[in-house]
Amino acid sequence: MEGSESMEMIHAENLVYEYDKRDEDGNIVGTNRAIDGVDIDIPQGSFAAVLGHNGSGKSTLAKHMNAILVPTGGTIWVDGRDTKDPAELWNVRQAAGMVFQNPDNQIIGTVVEEDVGFGPENLGVPTDEIWKRVEESLRSVGMLEYRKASPNKLSGGQKQRVAIAGVIAMEPKCIVLDEPTAMLDPNGRKEVIRAVEKLRKEKKVTVILITHYMEEVIDADQVFVMDGGHIVMHGTPREIFSRVEELKAYRMDVPQVTMLAEELRQRGLDIPRGILRREELVEALCRLR
Amino acid sequence: MSIALEHVNYVYSPGTAYEKQALRDVSLEIPQGQFVGIIGHTGSGKSTLIQHLNGLTRATSGRILYEGRNIYDEGYDMRWLRSQVGLVFQYPEHQLFEVDVLSDVCFGPKNQGLTQEECEKRAKEALNLVGFPEKYYKQSPFELSGGQKRRVAIAGVLAMRPKVLVLDEPTAGLDPKGRDEILDQVERLHKETGMTVILVSHSMEDVAKYVERIIVMNRGGKMLDGTPGEVFRHYKELEEVGLAAPQVTYVMHDLKERGFDLSPDATTIEEAADEIMRSLA
Numbered sequence: 001m002e003g004s005e006s007m008e009m010i011h012a013e014n015l016v017y018e019y020d021k022r023d024e025d026g027n028i029v030g031t032n033r034a035i036d037g038v039d040i041d042i043p044q045g046s047f048a049a050v051l052g053h054n055g056s057g058k059s060t061l062a063k064h065m066n067a068i069l070v071p072t073g074g075t076i077w078v079d080g081r082d083t084k085d086p087a088e089l090w091n092v093r094q095a096a097g098m099v100f101q102n103p104d105n106q107i108i109g110t111v112v113e114e115d116v117g118f119g120p121e122n123l124g125v126p127t128d129e130i131w132k133r134v135e136e137s138l139r140s141v142g143m144l145e146y147r148k149a150s151p152n153k154l155s156g157g158q159k160q161r162v163a164i165a166g167v168i169a170m171e172p173k174c175i176v177l178d179e180p181t182a183m184l185d186p187n188g189r190k191e192v193i194r195a196v197e198k199l200r201k202e203k204k205v206t207v208i209l210i211t212h213y214m215e216e217v218i219d220a221d222q223v224f225v226m227d228g229g230h231i232v233m234h235g236t237p238r239e240i241f242s243r244v245e246e247l248k249a250y251r252m253d254v255p256q257v258t259m260l261a262e263e264l265r266q267r268g269l270d271i272p273r274g275i276l277r278r279e280e281l282v283e284a285l286c287r288l289r
Numbered sequence: 290m291s292i293a294l295e296h297v298n299y300v301y302s303p304g305t306a307y308e309k310q311a312l313r314d315v316s317l318e319i320p321q322g323q324f325v326g327i328i329g330h331t332g333s334g335k336s337t338l339i340q341h342l343n344g345l346t347r348a349t350s351g352r353i354l355y356e357g358r359n360i361y362d363e364g365y366d367m368r369w370l371r372s373q374v375g376l377v378f379q380y381p382e383h384q385l386f387e388v389d390v391l392s393d394v395c396f397g398p399k400n401q402g403l404t405q406e407e408c409e410k411r412a413k414e415a416l417n418l419v420g421f422p423e424k425y426y427k428q429s430p431f432e433l434s435g436g437q438k439r440r441v442a443i444a445g446v447l448a449m450r451p452k453v454l455v456l457d458e459p460t461a462g463l464d465p466k467g468r469d470e471i472l473d474q475v476e477r478l479h480k481e482t483g484m485t486v487i488l489v490s491h492s493m494e495d496v497a498k499y500v501e502r503i504i505v506m507n508r509g510g511k512m513l514d515g516t517p518g519e520v521f522r523h524y525k526e527l528e529e530v531g532l533a534a535p536q537v538t539y540v541m542h543d544l545k546e547r548g549f550d551l552s553p554d555a556t557t558i559e560e561a562a563d564e565i566m567r568s569l570a
Contacts, residue, residue: 053464054435101462155331182462185330185491187531212464215536251466256494256536256558263562269569278536282543288569289549 009079009174009206010042010065010096016073017060017229034060036229037074042208042222044173047200049217049237050210052226053251058210061226062178065208066096079173094123096174097167101182103159112154112162113138113147119170130169137168140202141195157188161195168199174206175199181213189213214241214255218276225250242274257281290321290356292342292374292453292485297351299337299509311337312348313509319487321452324479326496326517327489329506330531335489336379338506339455342487343374372401375451379458381442385430390416390441393430397449408448415447416440418482420474436467440474447478453485454478460495468492472499494535497521497556505532518554537561544568 017035020028034057042048052058063069064076067083079095081088097119100106109115116134125133138144141161151159160180167175177196181189193216199205209216217223223240225233227250233240240247241254244262254262261275261284271284299312311334319325329335340346341353344360344367353360360370378384387393394412395405403411416426419440425433430441439459446454456475460468476499479486490496496503496517503520505513507530513520521527524534524542534556541553541561551568555561 053466054462056464157331179462185531186493186533187330212462214465248466251464253465253469257540260537260540260558260561263558264565267562267566269566278540278543281540282547285544285549285565285569286547 007044008041008077009044009046010040010048010076010208012038012040012064012074012076014039014074015061015064015071015076017057017064017069018072034229035064035071038229038231040224040231042174042206045200045204045206046221047207047209047219049220049223050208050226051212051214051217051223051240051250051252056226056250057229058226059178060229062098062176062208062210065174065176066098067092068098094170095172096176097170097172099160099163099167099175099177099180101179103156103163103183106163106166107151107159110150111147112143112149112151115151115162116165116169119166123170133169133171134165137165138162140168140199141165142191155188156184157191160184160188160192164192164195164199168203168205172205174208176208176210178210179212180209181211181216189216214253214258218255225252227251237276238274241276291318291354293318293354294341295352295354297341297348297353299341299346300349303349311509312341315351315509315511317504317511317514319453319485321485322483323502324476324486324500325488326500326503327487327506328491328493328496328503328532329512333506333530334509335506336457337509339376339457339487339489342453342455343371343376345371345376368401372397372449373451374453374455375446375449377443377446377454377456377459379461381445381459382430382435382438385438385442385445388429389427390421390430390433391426393441394444394448397445401449411448411450412444415444418447418474418478419444420470436463436470439463439467439471443471443475451484453487455487455489457489458491459488460490460492468495475499493521493533497535497538505530517556521556522554541565 015035015038018031018033021030021032023029050058065078067089070084076083078092081092083092107115109118113134116137117130120130120133138147141164143161181192196207200207218237220237223237224231241258244254247254257278258275261271261281265271275281294315294317297312297315301309301311327335341348355370385393391412394415395408398408398411421440460471503517513523521534521538527533537558538556541555545553549568551564555564
């Protein structure tokens with residue numbers, strides 16, 4: 001073990017986020033606790049996934065990772081920086097880039113390459129360097145050939161990849177994706193997940209993926225499941241997806257292959273728990289013949 | 290008692306630089322009471338197609354027959370058609386606007402000129418059909434969860450007592466449980482009322498689980514039309530147009546390739562499990 005402290009990309013201790021509940025006239029009628037005592041550790045260069053039903057607190061947690069929200073209790077460090085410290089705000093945002101659900105709300109340029117260059121330009125990156133980064137980031141998400149295209153002519157998956165390129169061009173150490181595939185068709189989903197996978201492998205970017213699609217998290221190093229502002233399950237995908245009934249109780253699901261394996265197990269076949277991939281199930285069944 | 294499209298074409302902005310053919314010679318018939326899925330990648334024409342079903346978009350050429358009558362005939366009552374063919378758009382909760390749930394659901398029937406009493410009766414019946422709890426009838430629709438808002442929006446269409454319910458990605462953005470709840474409810478509705486249901490979806494697994502017939506759209510044309518088993522047999526062609534088969538279908542094909550004696554046509558977990566058990570027996 002060497003320098004374990006500095007290897008944490010995201011570290012949170014007893015994180016709490018409360019906000020006022022107001023009536024129609026704006027009077028405070030109570031407080032809501034969207035995040036309630038969350039501890040997390042996400043090592044540099046790893047892939048973490050966050051699952052949770054609508055309203056479980058997962059998006060609120062994501063927004064703490066680049067200081068869109070700051071905690072009302074506890075502390076979150078992003079790349080070793082306390083997000084509550086106003087002096088660190090830009091360093092935090094530089095370290096952790098964010099991609100949201102709706103691609104149409106994130107693209108501002110009229111030409112793809114301008115859109116991608118917008119972030120580094122804002123950071124004061126020299127012009128030559130901006131173009132280098134634009135080219136590099138568009139290449140890494142497989143969108144280089146569309147650099148001169150108008151974003152509104154692109155498909156959802158393509159737009160989302162441009163949004164990711166825009167974040168990558170700022171060279172963050174970490175990228176937080178809040179349901180990036182929720183509005184996409186199967187192909188668009190695949191394109192985005194492949195692009196993220198490539199970034200992780202080639203650029204060693206830390207990836208935090210928030211999603212409702214169970215299939216997208218099977219390669220994660222760790223999975224967090226949120227409910228009521230708490231982390232209620234934590235483990236590897238295999239550990240998490242072995243606990244089918246528990247997941248369902250949290251309004252989640254398991255990949256369809258895992259579900260088929262579970263069904264066959266319940267019908268008496270000798271198949272291990274927590275099967276994630278179709279090859280694993282096929283191998284397990286071949287052994288039974 | 291059906292909806293029929295005959296050689297329907299639709300061209301956007303004809304004669305301009307933006308001209309685009311969104312529907313190409315589409316012919317199909319959907320009998321009353323069928324549960325149909327429409328799949329296709331973004332831009333394949335599926336949303337344009339469903340907007341034709343209630344006359345919202347007018348075909349550039351071709352005919353659309355509802356219960357045997359051409360909806361483009363002079364004097365055809367489009368307003369009536371729209372009460373018969375209810376369309377629930379994507380993210381329908383964005384269209385909620387009233388002060389409470391019940392008033393919101395009453396909006397449709399009120400526009401049909403029904404009395405307040407009749408409107409409320411229909412609204413309650415519709416809310417009941419989507420499984421919305423009575424204790425929240427007087428709540429503001431904006432304070433509901435995503436899944437509940439969507440139920441209210443669907444009830445708003447059901448309150449007009451349509452014979453055909455068209456849903457454009459009704460589960461987009463919902464968590465897995467929310468997805469299952471909405472679709473289970475739609476299935477129950479279909480069984481209990483005999484309503485035709487047309488479901489546009491990006492989830493192959495969902496389509497396979499619920500519908501009896503799948504229409505695949507590609508580049509504005511009808512590419513495949515059949516039962517889930519028939520359609521997903523063409524998984525390689527589906528992949529070429531940006532779609533896929535349900536995961537279990539791939540497992541079945543893999544098993545067949547490895548020498549299992551089974552039919553690879555299963556599209557749901559139950560079908561796949563049955564077939565695997567049979568082949569191992």
